[in-house]
Structure formats: C-alpha cells, structure tokens
Amino acid sequence: MTAPHPVASQHDTESAISREAFREAMAQLASAVNVVTTAGPGGRAGFTASAVCSVTDTPPTLLVCLNQSASAWPAFADNEVLCVNVLGGDHEAVSNTFGGRTPMDERFEVGEWSSAVTGAPVLTGALAHFDCRITRRVSVGTHDVLFCEIVAMDHCERTRGLLYFDRGYHQLPRRSEAVRGLAQR
Ligand SMILES: NC(=O)c1ccc[n+]([C@@H]2O[C@H](COP(=O)([O-])OP(=O)(O)OC[C@H]3O[C@@H](n4cnc5c(N)ncnc54)[C@H](O)[C@@H]3O)[C@@H](O)[C@H]2O)c1
Ligand SMILES: Cc1cc2c(cc1C)N(C[C@H](O)[C@H](O)[C@H](O)COP(=O)(O)O)c1[nH]c(=O)[nH]c(=O)c1N2
Numbered sequence: 001m002t003a004p005h006p007v008a009s010q011h012d013t014e015s016a017i018s019r020e021a022f023r024e025a026m027a028q029l030a031s032a033v034n035v036v037t038t039a040g041p042g043g044r045a046g047f048t049a050s051a052v053c054s055v056t057d058t059p060p061t062l063l064v065c066l067n068q069s070a071s072a073w074p075a076f077a078d079n080e081v082l083c084v085n086v087l088g089g090d091h092e093a094v095s096n097t098f099g100g101r102t103p104m105d106e107r108f109e110v111g112e113w114s115s116a117v118t119g120a121p122v123l124t125g126a127l128a129h130f131d132c133r134i135t136r137r138v139s140v141g142t143h144d145v146l147f148c149e150i151v152a153m154d155h156c157e158r159t160r161g162l163l164y165f166d167r168g169y170h171q172l173p174r175r176s177e178a179v180r181g182l183a184q185r
Helices: 019-026 075-076 092-098 175-182
Strands: 034-036 045-049 050-056 060-067 083-085 113-117 122-124 128-140 143-155 161-165 168-172
Touching: 034 092, 034 122, 045 060, 045 075, 045 092, 045 168, 060 075, 060 128, 075 143, 083 122, 083 143, 092 161, 122 128
Parallel strands: none
Antiparallel strands: 034 045, 034 083, 050 060, 060 143, 083 128, 113 122, 128 143, 161 168
16 A cells, blocks of 8 residues: 555645656546537537546536547537437447547547437447536636536446446446346356
C-alpha cells in the first residue's frame, strides 16, 4: 500500500500530485465506457468517455467531462445537445474508434447510428442511451464539465456490460448469468 499523498492545498496541487501519480491511481477506478455524441450548428462529433456519471434524478441530470484539447471539443462547444451511448461487452471496437486518432467522420462508420430526439447520434444496440440538453458548462483545468438534463432515454439488457479498468476493457456478466451459473452447479 503506497503512502497516501499529502492533502495539497488548492495552490500547490501541481507540486504535490504529479499527472503520472494521478493517472496511476485513477487507472484503478473502474468505470463504464460510453460514446458521447453531439449534432447541431457545430456539426456531428463523438468521443469515448469514462468520466460520465449521474448527478440527480430531480430533474434527471448527468455530467460528462470533456478535454478542451479533444478534436470533438469545438462541436460540443457550439451545440446545445448531446447523447450518452453506454457501450456493451461487444463494443470495444467502437470505443477504440471514438477514443481518438480516427478522423471524426470515419468514426460513425463503425456501428449503426440513428438520430435521437435532440438530433444527437444514437448507437443501435447501446446498453442505454441518454439524450440530453446541455444546461451548464463548468471549466475545470483542462476539462469542461457538461451538466446535461435528460430529455429522452432508452435501455436494453441484450448483452454484458463493459468496464474500463487498469487501462483495459473488461466484460461484466449480467445478474441473470450469475444466477444461471449458480443454478447449473
Ligand atoms: N477524463 C479523461 O479525460 C480521460 C479518462 C479516461 C481516459 N482518458 C484518456 O484515454 C487514454 C487511455 O487512458 P488509460 O486509462 O489507458 O491510461 P492513462 O494512464 O492515460 O490514464 C489512466 C487514468 O487516468 C485518468 N486520466 C488520464 N488522462 C486524464 C486526463 N487528461 N484528464 C482526466 N483524467 C485522466 C483516467 O481515469 C484514466 O483512466 C489516455 O489518452 C487518457 O488520457 C481520458
Ligand atoms: C476508455 C477511454 C475513456 C476515455 C477516453 C478514451 C478512452 C479510450 N478519453 C479520450 C477521448 O476519447 C479521446 O481520445 C480524446 O478526446 C482525444 O481524441 P482526439 O484524437 O482529439 O479526437 C476521454 N476523453 C475525455 O475528454 N473524457 C473522458 O472521459 C475520456 N474517457
């Protein structure tokens, strides 16, 4: 167990916690894998995101953290809507395609896409999709935190979950599989 990092004050966080140490520790935080898409006057764009979470159910709200250096950033800055597509166990290739270095238009050649209520692209077969209006933007360091009110959504239980942990993808079995597995013992 490595010694806990000294709690750094707001001003000397830079010196106390290095980016490398932050990333080493953050790589231990398992997360869902999503493709966040947008469409509108800023054009169509999408990127792979794990920094996504629920904020409140009243009103239904989630947040997405987007690196200001991302090629997708200008489109999200100009558009007022986005869709969070939650990837399933069979979507690793989609995650890698939207995870950078692929030209934006080529990204949507992977998978089957339709338009959400807001016009943002929806991935057919996503475990869930949350179609949102961006209601608040907070810039924190290198990222924008986009607070989004959900206007439409859907989910399905057709496949396993997909986690990103320790710099790799991991499939998660459904409860039903685990129960079935127990029953077969
Ligand atoms: N929030 C993010 O911006 C974020 C989250 C996950 C992964 N990524 C990017 O995906 C790629 C693969 O990441 P990896 O996990 O394989 O190895 P990595 O060592 O680059 O990152 C390890 C962990 O650190 C965190 N992290 C990394 N870069 C970050 C950033 N710029 N801002 C905030 N958190 C960050 C993430 O939780 C990531 O899983 C890298 O280019 C990484 O920068 C970015
Ligand atoms: C599994 C996983 C998870 C994330 C990412 C990548 C991968 C592979 N990336 C990085 C993002 O998808 C993309 O690589 C960067 O935006 C750079 O892309 P461009 O080459 O600029 O389009 C990412 N970026 C971001 O701004 N917020 C995030 O939460 C995440 N999470």
